[in-house]
Amino acid sequence: MRENILYGLKVRGIRPDERVSELVGVLGIEELLERRITSLSGGERQRVALARALAPGFRHLLLDEPFSALHQSLRRELWDLLSELRHRYGLTVLLVTHDLKEAFSLGDTVSVIFEGRIEASGPPERLYRKPPSLRMARFFGLRNLFPGKTIGEGRVEVPALRTVLRVPSTPPPSRSKIYVGIHPEEVLIVRERCPRPGQENLLFARLVKLRSEGLQGRAVFKGEGGGLLEVILPDPARTGPDLSPGCRLCLSVPPERIFLLDEEGG
Numbered sequence: 179m180r181e182n183i184l185y186g187l188k189v190r191g192i193r194p195d196e197r198v199s200e201l202v203g204v205l206g207i208e209e210l211l212e213r214r215i216t217s218l219s220g221g222e223r224q225r226v227a228l229a230r231a232l233a234p235g236f237r238h239l240l241l242d243e244p245f246s247a248l249h250q251s252l253r254r255e256l257w258d259l260l261s262e263l264r265h266r267y268g269l270t271v272l273l274v275t276h277d278l279k280e281a282f283s284l285g286d287t288v289s290v291i292f293e294g295r296i297e298a299s300g301p302p303e304r305l306y307r308k309p310p311s312l313r314m315a316r317f318f319g320l321r322n323l324f325p326g327k328t329i330g331e332g333r334v335e336v337p338a339l340r341t342v343l344r345v346p347s348t349p350p351p352s353r354s355k356i357y358v359g360i361h362p363e364e365v366l367i368v369r370e371r372c373p374r375p376g377q378e379n380l381l382f383a384r385l386v387k388l389r390s391e392g393l394q395g396r397a398v399f400k401g402e403g404g405g406l407l408e409v410i411l412p413d414p415a416r417t418g419p420d421l422s423p424g425c426r427l428c429l430s431v432p433p434e435r436i437f438l439l440d441e442e443g444g
Contacts, residue, residue, distance in 0.1 A: 197235065204263065225256075379433060407429070
């Protein structure tokens with residue numbers, strides 16, 4: 179007997195009923211039903227695997243890096259498909275992945291595991307915006323992490339940028355050394371000749387490197403204290419003709435967008 183993609187369901191005693199027919203339609207695998215598994219592409223195999231897993235009516239799905247071998251556009255397509263399946267059938271999905279974008283795109287809750295232990299768990303946006311530890315911030319790929327020293331209520335001195343930043347809260351006195359974290363998306367470029375009145379956390383830096391990434395750019399500035407500050411530019415083509423390596427600009431970081439980390443906690 180020819181073993182087509184429904185063979186796995188038959189050997190488990192599951193006949194192609196209405197649920198299977200619905201899954202076939204939702205997953206778009208109608209044209210694959212008479213083909214052998216060995217003839218399918220990676221993306222087609224993942225769709226078939228999802229159909230097999232969901233056909234018995236289970237509400238819990240365990241996925242171990244299911245999309246790791248697929249190219250980016252196909253992965254995003256399957257992310258959308260998995261989200262649709264999860265909501266359509268009320269699924270609880272436990273997804274293991276090394277891809278941060280995948281975890282943040284699909285997860286309602288993200289848990290990060292280091293050395294067999296859960297380091298932190300919570301909504302992805304909260305974990306990213308305010309990482310609970312220095313190690314976690316570095317794991318997320320954040321490079322704007324600078325040693326700092328509390329010098330007053332809501333104020334931290336940052337030698338690497340040769341500036342004092344106003345921050346959302348004052349660290350406890352027990353923290354002898356802290357780190358200031360700044361997401362590259364949160365840094366604003368201010369024209370040195372015309373900062374807005376009342377604008378806070380102004381610092382001067384020289385552009386060292388600029389790289390285009392499609393519709394956005396990634397720039398590296400060197401602060402007056404020698405520290406390197408990474409900045410994401412939404413549209414470098416509209417930033418202005420003066421944005422070239424070697425130019426000196428004024429940057430600004432909103433106080434509420436700065437997060438603080440305890441060195442011991444990292």
